Amino acid sequence: HWKHGGIVGVFGYGGGIVGRYADVPELFPGVEHFHTVRVAQPASKYYSTENLRGLMNLWEKYGSGVTNFHGSTGDIILLGTRTENLEPFFWDLTHDMGQDLGGSGSNLRTPANCLGMSRCEWSCYDTEECCHSLTMKYQDEIHRPAFPYKFKFKFSGCPNDCVASIARSDISVIGTWRDAIRIDQAAVKEYVAGNYPANGGAHSGRDWGKFDINKEVINLCPTNCMWMEGSELKIDDKECTRCMHCINVMPRALRPGVDK
Ligand code: HEM
Ligand code: HEM
Ligand code: SF4
Ligand code: SF4
Structure with a gap:
């Protein structure tokens, strides 16, 4: 009631x-x-x-x-x-607290960001800086509703947050890279040999069997742009859609590029 x-x-x-x-x-x-x-x-x-x-x-x-x-x-x-x-x-x-109200109703809602470069090596831009500077710039829009409906920004440092970012905002800013995924071939071999746990050990509580790079990485690449040449992992970077899957599975071997 x-x-x-x-x-x-x-x-x-x-x-x-x-x-x-x-x-x-x-x-x-x-x-x-x-x-x-x-x-x-x-x-x-x-x-x-x-x-x-x-x-x-x-x-x-x-x-x-x-x-x-x-x-x-x-x-x-x-x-x-x-x-x-x-x-x-x-x-x-x-x-006393130096804090402010957020947004509600038909205004710009309080902008939000992933923790970005403050803790995450995969972040492709400074999400905190963007969130903070746009929050300061749009104070009027945040506090005084002038839109026909609510409006949201979200800042994600990499595509791992793309679903949450797109579903929960009107303008999602998702970091990505222009150059190639960085590959450490020695670390790829360690994953293939089972010496490094896949997914940073996140699923190690259960027995998934021996790590299979074809089954768990290459065949799951949405654009089919990965393959093995002997023991070397190859990526056709112009076909890569930056989905982050391979990087998430083998974080010690693969990293986003440097031209972020
Ligand atoms: C006439 C009564 C109420 C109406 C019409 C109402 C409506 C709404 C609406 C429209 C939202 C926003 C959903 C969105 O994010 O788009 C919301 C959020 C919320 N409401 Fe209510 N609400 C009512 C009462 C209450 C009461 C009594 C409580 C708790 C005791 C409550 C707790 C919440 C919470 C926790 C949220 C989420 C806030 C957030 O995500 O930022 N609401 N409500
Ligand atoms: C068996 C009991 C409950 C189940 C299974 C349950 C399940 C859930 C689920 C699935 C969500 C959505 C999470 C998301 O995707 O964002 C949610 C959100 C929420 N639940 Fe429950 N809930 C339970 C009990 C309660 C109770 C008892 C309260 C409060 C008295 C409560 C308050 C809320 C609020 C406020 C949210 C929204 C959080 C937000 O604003 O994002 N829930 N709950
Ligand atoms: S969205 Fe990407 S950059 Fe942001 S915390 Fe998650 S993994 Fe790191
Ligand atoms: S990031 Fe996604 S699309 Fe790009 S190579 Fe890895 S799995 Fe394939």
């Missing part, structure tokens, strides 16, 4: 707060108001424990204490507060 809240928000912003009320407040007075607050997540979702404790204390003070880390939108979702708590919460969030 919830009803849509209409326009509930903080002064100067048209997004970031999603208004909700119980339609039977006399039965459930504790949740008469139950607005959701979207707080912009940091790029790559890195937090210090201190920052998390600060956020939790703030939400215990002004809200229900119920959270969702993170929503499908990427934001920190703080569920359940009353209208009169919104402005004091927003003041403390922006002044």
